[in-house]
Amino acid sequence: MKLKADSVEDYIAKVPEDKRPGIIKLREIIRKNIPQGFTETLSYGMIGYVVPHSIYPSGYHTNPKLPLPFLNIAAQKNFIALYHMGLYANPDLLKWFKTEYAKLPLNKLDMGKSCIRFKSPAKIPFDLIGVLVSKMSVQEWIDLYENQMR
Template identity: 65%
Template sequence: MQSKAQSVAEYLKELPEDRKKVMIELREIILKNIPKGFIEQMSYGMMGYVVPHSIYPSGYHCTPELPLPFIGVASQKNFIAVYHMGIYANPELLNWFVTEYPKHSIQKLDMGKSCIRFKKLDQIPFDLITELVQKMSVEEWITCYESQIKKSK
């Protein structure tokens, strides 16, 4: 469910109250803990945390006019999703997350390539999300991203 909201504030306003509380908490965690250089904006119809063109002028290889995405947070129909591109691109980070998850949640991990799905809003491991957000700097993300792009060419 992509939103047509033009700002994060507008996006949050349109959410149901039970979702809004969780999304605001996730946003606060990200803003307090994401390494310097990433910026918040609406990205792909969700709250996005990206590497701006001022730091990475090439942008996202699929759509160079867009900044390089890193984290997205969305209220989907049946769950809240945290999309973390570092987990998708960095096997060590993925292994760390998969190993740590059971220490922080009694819920079974529901995950796609970069998507972590939370169906039970009262079971989101905010402390683990905090750690995850802190794990990769802008420079590390760009290096990881570029190494993946070179492999695919």
């Protein structure tokens, strides 16, 4: 589901009511825990957290006019999605996340390469997401990204 929005607030206003509380809470947790330097914006039709051009002028390799993406949250048709590029690029971080998630009394982890899917806002492990978001600084993400691009 792609929502046509002009701002993050507009995006949230257009999220279906059953998913809106989950998106709002995820946004709060991310904003509270994301390291300094990442900027919140609309990115790829979702709420995004990026490395701005003021910090990383090269931008994203597929379109240098865009800032370097790091994290997105979105209301999809059947789930809420958290896209964390660091999970895709850092096997140790991915292993940590899977191990910590398995300790929780939740459903089986529903995950793609960088996408974590939550079918119910009530099943989002907000505290774990807060810790996950805090684990990678802007510079660590830039270094990891550049190493992956070599």
